[in-house]
Amino acid sequence: MSTYSKSSIKSLELRDFSISYSKHSNAISNAHFTFLQGKSYLLTGTTASGKSSLLRFLKGFIPLFYPATITGEILLNGSQISIEEFWEYQGCFGFLFQDPALQTVGSTVEKDLAFGLENKGFPSSHIQNRIMEISQELGIEELLERKTSTLSGGEISLVSLASILILNPPFLLLDEFAAFLDYPARKKVLRAIKSHQDEKHTVVIVSHQLEDTLDLVDEIIVMDKGEIVLHTARTQILEANYSILQNYLNLPEIFRLGIPLCEKQGVKPVFRSAKELYSLLRRENIE
């Protein structure tokens, strides 16, 4: 697949990183983020924890649309660069909004998908090929002729995802993407994201809903009031401090009850589903 961005991002590190919109408070204060190529991250936490601010900074919305003071070091592929230099890499980031309807700019699906590439001045045949590629990948070939205003919530989410993936950004940022979708539609969208993610693509998801995003990511970063309170691999999340999980996350009840149950039984709480928890507890009991 062709890439359109100038260079690749193998690693991105933000050190002592702060964003503040006003003098009195920091949206992010002295946090340290590391993002590696090919990994996927879930960024979660309370409402004003600074997770959206980070995404907005990465895509350049801060300070373009939100005036803010930014301090800290940026290390790209290991070497330090200034914030101005970092802006040059904007094209590497694909950004998806919470409300996919806000993201559409074309009147029909086909035109909406074409928009990004038209803008870069590619010949019509190339654009057509890419539209076919991406709509096959996401299974939206049948929607191409439809008007964007007549699409259902699930359909428009897939279309807006396609409109970003068609530019093939190595770094995908999802800001509460498709948070309003119902269960089947959400599952479909998240599956599409998961199958797109590979060693060349990095994904950062901001979400409150853990049930369905937990399975999707390699690492989890929990933020509160601009600070990182937890950064751990997904497989170890349940072993992390239970009070952190309980206080900051919309943890499904299976974890809310399952983790203390495991602790009392003296087993490592490594489970993702009811079946796994059951066998974990029962095996212990049989022995």
Place this chain on the structure above:
Amino acid sequence: MKPDPRVAILHLIGFFIIIFLETRIGWLTFIMLMFLVFYLTEASYRKVLYVTLLLLIPSVIILILNILFVSQDSDYLIVILIRFWGLAWLFNWFLYAVDPDLLTQALVSYKIPYKYAWQVSLAYRFLPMFQEESLQLYNAQISRGIPLDRGMISRLRFISSIIIPLVVMSQDKSNRFAEALTARDWDPDSPKAFLNPLKMEKNDWLWISSTIIIFLMIILL
């Protein structure tokens, strides 16, 4: 049948000029009815009826103002009314017949810089969004008890409950739209291509020739 947007723009400008140059009631009525036919080919008759009924209020106001301040001459008043209705139908036809995406493309083909062409089509795109947004606000406000649905007077009294959020929200929406464009790496100065280059088809030539014939008829006769 939707005309090529370039043809539609020519058509719009041409007849816009004609309707102001022409003063004979017979010809004006003919042009006006022609616009109505165009409009009916694009929109459903219900929509046309609705828009036409909405036009009654401003046309009565125009009539009264003209009688009071300008002239009581009946011929003059009829001409004013015909122009008003004709233009309303003409612009409504244009809104239906031309896709905002293609409008940009058409304006660019007339050598208007992409930056400005895009702005025109943007404004055009925001119209239905504005309508949708005000309906949502109206519903939300009456649901919390603001008596916007209890007659003209109380609606006017509480109109701020729609206007204020609408202003805030349209600002918000346009910011969001700017973000959406940035998310697509949009750059107003970068080179542009189009997925489907505009092509003139048989029925576009028909549009052009019929426009020219009517144009000539009115000027010569």
Place this chain on the structure above:
Amino acid sequence: MNNLSYFNVGFYYNAGMPILKKISFEVLSSQIVGILGSNGSGKTTLLRLSNGLLKPTSGTIYLNQESIHKFKTSQLANRIHTTFQFSRLHFYCSSVNEEILQSLHFSRNKKENDHDLPSEILSLFSLLELQYRHPYSLSGGEQQRLSLAIAYASNADFFLFDEPTANIDRPSRLFLADFIIKLRNQGKGVLIASHDVEFQLNVCDKILVLNNGIIQFFGTPQEFLTSAEYLKHDFICIPEIYHFLELLEKDKTTSKLIENFFTLSSTSERLFLIEKSLEEIKS
């Protein structure tokens, strides 16, 4: 005792597919009814019919034996109050305080002389410190609390919520659940449209499942979970904890585990119940 009853309510847009087909059910005072269903199943339409924003194409909705269709929506609002999914759609005043005063003005308890009432409400929703702020300047969680305060100030008999849990964080979610239960305890009826199954099961007294415009199920959460066929609907994602309870139930001689689970509301009590049954299985 108030009741909001739906009698053969049907709805379709002009020449379109029916969205609701002859729906009949009832919401009583001190009752929380949760509507479950996928996008486009008619949840939002049902709420919009309930406060007069839409008129049913067939059937009638009665508030205490009186048809609601002769009233305007704004007239109904002090008896049937609706909170939209995007709470900011409801704001228009220049401060938080004024929003509350405006709502009190339109409410039925015209205690406008009661000077303590506004600050009482503000403190109830932890908005006292924010009372002079502009509603649009509040954060997402604060905006939702304000919209709940606006609802509370209306002092209606029935409260409708459209997707109240979409995209809110843990503290806001707990606050919302507490608020809705408080409304019920004050004798109000509540109708929640949401696809958040865990929230609905934990908060609601009755669950109503809408699918393709008909009521597929109407009953208590216990009944909903124990009637196995409803668990299989892939449009509703049953929280994993209930699958876990089901597995435990299979082991045990008594089959009342899920029902007992529901009678308990606190995490510690539920934890204790599961531990106890685990021990029983062991022995």
